[in-house]
Amino acid sequence: xxxxxxxxxxxxxxxxxxxxxxxxxxxxxxxxxxxxxxxxxxxxxxxxxxxxxxxxxxxxxxxxxxxxxxxxxxxxxxxxxxxxxxxxxxxxxxxxxxxxxxxxxxxxxxxxxxxxxxxxxxxxxxxxxxxxxxxxxxxxxxxxxxxxxxxxxxxxxxxxxxxxxxxxxxxxxxxxxxxxxxxxxxxxxxxxxxxxxxxxxxxxxxxxxxxxxxxxxxxxxxxxxxxxxxxxxxxxxxxxxxxxxxxxxxxxxxxxxxxxxxxxxxxxxxxxxxxxxxxxxxxxxxxxxxxxxxxxxxxxxxxxxxxxxxxxxxxxxxxxxxxxxxxxxxxxxxxxxxxxxxxxxxxxxxxxxxxxxxxxxxxxxxxxxxxxxxxxxxxxxxxxxxxxxxxxxxxxxxxxxxxxxxxxxxxxxxxxxxxxxxxxxxxxxxxxxxxxxxxx
Ligand code: HEM
Numbered sequence: 001x002x003x004x005x006x007x008x009x010x011x012x013x014x015x016x017x018x019x020x021x022x023x024x025x026x027x028x029x030x031x032x033x034x035x036x037x038x039x040x041x042x043x044x045x046x047x048x049x050x051x052x053x054x055x056x057x058x059x060x061x062x063x064x065x066x067x068x069x070x071x072x073x074x075x076x077x078x079x080x081x082x083x084x085x086x087x088x089x090x091x092x093x094x095x096x097x098x099x100x101x102x103x104x105x106x107x108x109x110x111x112x113x114x115x116x117x118x119x120x121x122x123x124x125x126x127x128x129x130x131x132x133x134x135x136x137x138x139x140x141x142x143x144x145x146x147x148x149x150x151x152x153x154x155x156x157x158x159x160x161x162x163x164x165x166x167x168x169x170x171x172x173x174x175x176x177x178x179x180x181x182x183x184x185x186x187x188x189x190x191x192x193x194x195x196x197x198x199x200x201x202x203x204x205x206x207x208x209x210x211x212x213x214x215x216x217x218x219x220x221x222x223x224x225x226x227x228x229x230x231x232x233x234x235x236x237x238x239x240x241x242x243x244x245x246x247x248x249x250x251x252x253x254x255x256x257x258x259x260x261x262x263x264x265x266x267x268x269x270x271x272x273x274x275x276x277x278x279x280x281x282x283x284x285x286x287x288x289x290x291x292x293x294x295x296x297x298x299x300x301x302x303x304x305x306x307x308x309x310x311x312x313x314x315x316x317x318x319x320x321x322x323x324x325x326x327x328x329x330x331x332x333x334x335x336x337x338x339x340x341x342x343x344x345x346x347x348x349x350x351x352x353x354x355x356x357x358x359x360x361x362x363x364x365x366x367x368x369x370x371x372x373x374x375x376x377x378x379x380x381x382x383x384x385x386x387x388x389x390x391x392x393x394x395x396x397x398x399x400x401x402x403x404x405x406x407x408x409x410x411x412x413x414x415x416x417x418x419x420x421x422x423x424x425x426x427x428x429x430x431x432x433x434x435x436x437x438x439x440x
Contacts, residue, residue, distance in 0.1 A: 021063065021321055022048040024055035033057060037413030038303045041066055042335035052321060057330075058087075066332035067339065068362035068369075069319055074308060074331045075362075075370030075377055079316045080104075082376060085309035085328065096206075098247040099254055101376055104313075108376075110238045111251075115379040116372065118228050118255065125383055127226070128259070129390050131162035136394050137435070143428040148404075151270050152422035155263030155391070156182045163259035167252065168227030169212060180205045181253075181260045185416060202253075209249035217242070228255050261304075262384050264416060266391040267423045268302035269295060272349055273395060274403045279351060283396035288389070295388035296355040299366045300337045301346075303410065303417040307332055308368065308376075333365055357381035398434045401425040 024044060026032070033040045041064045044053050051067045065073070074080065082101050100111040118124060135158040143149050160178035164170045180201045187198035215221040216233040223229040232248050243251070272294070273280045279294055312327045323329070338346040342363035343353065355364050362369045367378035378384075395401075406421035 021052055021054045022050040024048065024053055027056065028059055029055045030057050035413055037411075037415055038306045038334040038417065039412055040064075041307065041330065041332035042338070045332070045335070052319070060328060062328040062330050063321075063323070064330045064332065066335045068336070068342070070331050071336065071362040071365050071369040073318050074310050074329065075365075075368055075375040077316065077318070079312055079314045080310040080329070081313050082310055085311045096202075096250045096253075098244070099250045101254075107238065109374060112373060112379065114231060114235050114251075115254075118231055119379040120372075120382055122382075124226065125386050128162065128166045128383060129386050131166045132159060132387055133390060133394065135159070135161040135165075136391075137398070140399065140428070140430055143399075143425075144430065147428070148424060148426040149428065150422040151425055152263060152267040152418060153182075155266045156260050159260045159263050159387075160256070163256045166228070166259075167255055168223035168229030169209070169252065169256070177205065177256075178260070181257050184253075184257055185261050185264070188416070206246065206249045206253065209252050210245045213245045213248040213252070217245075228252065258378075258380050259383065259387075262387045264304060264418060265295075265298060265302060265384060265388055267419060269298045269388055269392055270395055270423050270425070271408060271419050272298050272301075273392065274408075276349060276351075280396060283392060286397060288393055288397075290351065291389045291392045292356070292385060293354050294351040294392060295385050296357070296364075297349060297351040297353060298388065299357075299384070300343065300353070300355055300364060301349055302366075303334055303412060303415075304366060306334045306415055333368075336363055336365055339363065357385060398431055400427075400429050400431055402427040 029040070029044070032043075036043055044055065044064055045051055045066055051065060051070060053064050055062060055064060081104055100108065100115060103111055138161075139154060139158050143154070157175070157178045160181060164177065183198040184202055187194050212221065212229070213233050216223060216229060223233070229252065232243065232251050235243055235248075237243065242248075273283070276294075279290075283291060283294075307330050309331070310329050312323050312325055312329070314325050316323050337343065340346050355361070357364075357367070360369075360371075367381050367384065368376060370377050372379055372381075402425070404424055404426045406424045408419045408421060408423070410417050410419055
């Protein structure tokens with residue numbers, strides 16, 4: 001890590017750092033971001049032949065970064081904050097004020113420990129996987145009867161059900177909650193009325209969860225001790241106080257929303273199974289030993305979180321560049337996982353790469369990098385991969401289906417991306433001899 005304090009004297013108006021760093025000649029690159037989407041930072045870096053390029057977005061100075069050295073900076077350096085790093089339209093739908101992602105230092109580590117105790121405990125993760133299996137099997141008879149489903153929507157629904165039961169909030173109005181959470185993820189990258197509507201709906205969701213936390217504390221609702229609702233409702237801050245109920249609601253959503261978001265990866269996994277027939281046949285034969293490698297390659301290859309962002313809270317030096325206080329930094333997650341220097345033939349799906357979230361690799365960063373307990377790295381990687389593995393097994397071993405003609409194209413300037421059709425499956429039937437066929 002090359003980050004330390006100190007900076008050269010500044011000339012008025014131009015931070016010293018930005019004089020030396022390659023600079024995008026355009027006055028503002030916002031239009032390019034909208035049209036290039038996931039490829040925006042990589043295109044810029046390739047054009048300027050550098051992994052660090054200064055530009056402007058919505059007239060704000062920003063340094064665009066990619067690669068493992070930059071990942072070490074955004075996931076490990078002192079003197080950075082996530083506060084003020086995301087547009088408020090994204091923040092209010094994905095994280096919101098008071099959440100763990102908006103904290104730093106000891107307060108962050110203390111709150112993060114709560115998430116690790118919930119998300120990285122193998123027994124709790126297995127309980128969530130069981131809930132998803134149950135919810136999937138419950139939906140199968142309806143899928144058979146309907147004859148045709150949009151997997152992305154169905155996955156969101158059944159993961160909402162599984163996540164709510166697992167977290168101890170099962171009595172929430174399920175279909176409504178599923179739609180609200182789906183919108184939080186789907187509309188985070190949009191601006192204008194679609195985004196405002198999703199923000200209004202999110203405010204309603206938060207209010208219901210806040211009331212629930214208050215009822216738990218008053219003893220009117222008694223969740224099981226192993227649930228996230230119990231852990232969050234009775235979590236104490238470093239000073240011994242309980243979380244403000246609205247912050248507790250935000251953190252509950254910080255579990256439910258990304259669990260539902262895993263449905264997008266499950267959709268991309270189904271797409272990969274459709275295209276990678278050799279792998280599909282291997283899994284259908286019951287040999288699931290390498291389902292984890294397959295899931296990890298889906299995480300690498302599929303467009304999901306395009307970038308992450310931070311702002312410096314004091315002057316820092318990184319790789320010979322001086323960043324002034326208040327410098328906005330954008331790290332290219334998608335571009336880093338598609339960089340041919342790290343992943344040869346990056347556009348080819350190759351589960352043989354044998355990637356793993358446990359490897360702490362700073363180039364394989366679909367959900368962030370670094371020490372999960374001390375940085376903003378996602379605490380949900382174990383959950384994500386385990387849910388994906390189970391979904392692959394359910395798709396291959398517990399059901400038969402066809403993939404009818406449809407538009408499976410993925411537009412890289414829509415964030416978050418998805419197969420355009422949402423992945424339609426038809427002629428669904430339970431495979432004979434499986435648990436699912438016995439339950440129906
Ligand atoms: C659907 C797949 C997922 C993706 C693509 C994803 C992506 C990410 C990324 C990129 C970050 C880092 C943000 C930053 O740098 O500031 C993050 C943080 C976070 N994720 Fe995930 N995530 C996923 C699933 C999950 C799951 C399943 C959970 C929990 C159930 C979860 C909970 C969180 C939390 C609480 C944070 C904030 C951590 C902190 O600030 O210390 N995520 N996620």
